Amino acid sequence: MSHSPLLEKTVKLLHEANMQAPVLDLACGSGRNGLYLLNQNIPVVFADIKESALEQVESTVNCHNGEEKSTASFWQVDFEQDSFEQEELKPLAGKSFSAIIVFRYLHRPLFEQIKQAVIPGGYVVYETFTVEQPQFGRPKNPNFLLNHGELAKLFSDWDIIYSFEGVIDAKNADANNESGKQAIAQIIARKPLL
Template identity: 80%
Template sequence: MSHSPLVEKAVELLHQATRQAPVLDLACGSGRNGLYLVNQNIPVVFADIKESALEQVENAITRHHCEEKSMVNFWQIDFEQDNLKPLADKSFSAVIVFRYLHRPLFEQIKQAVISGGYVVYETFTVDQPQFGRPKNPDFLLKHGELAELFADWHIIYSFEGVIDAKNAEVNNGSGKQAIAQIIARKPLL
């Protein structure tokens, strides 16, 4: 599965930012976006609840990126445990999140990004059910929600609408997906 075009839009920014800390690929799944960054010589921490997902990413790196192993770390974590703040006391140059939504994490994500760092976020909106899964409103952004969450950051890129997703990781048969995307920079302290 290929990476999201959104991560390509952010790659130059992430190159500059990662001099201070790695990028967190939060709920990385197959790791398609983080692996793209590793191919661009950007250090990445792959984080997911599933050990099997992290093993899949590690196997991909072993097969294709032996020389980049030093730029990669793995973190098995359940980001949705009650009363757990997994990102507390963590620092990343950027946090990338694709096709995952757990609203209680937003403030933690914002705090974990270093001053001048970035968030790259893409997930489904409330318009998605007409095209397929997910249908649960807990996993769907409201209109304008993503831009509003990062309104106090410098928004570099923002999109909300329907895309042609024939090659997307979650293909629903219609070839369409309703998504919101953002690239935002945390203000300098």
């Protein structure tokens, strides 16, 4: 599975920003999106709850000789801890990233942490399914589906560089999705400078 085309719009922005902090690939799974950034000479922290997923990504990184090894790091973390009420249970507290990328993952209690962990002038790149998705396949649980306009509203206080909400033809569609269509929302947003 290849990286999301949304990242191609982001690489130039990240290079132009010339930021010192790495990019966080939150809930990275197979790492396809973070690996794309790594290949564009952008430092990435791959984060996921599954140790096996992180080991697979690390193995992929190690197969490529070169500078990528030194600019990749791995973080096993549970982003869905029961309570974010206590500061020490907030996984992103006290962390700083030049950008946070999130693909095909939604845990609403994390949004405020994500916004706080991006440095001023940094970016959020987010893409996941909307409430229209069940007609095409999984996921069907409303907890994992964005409402209409939800993503744009969440980042309305940021500079929205790109926003899309609708149905796309997905090349790598889920095997249970015979139509090849997916209902998604996407955003690239820049955090205002202080």
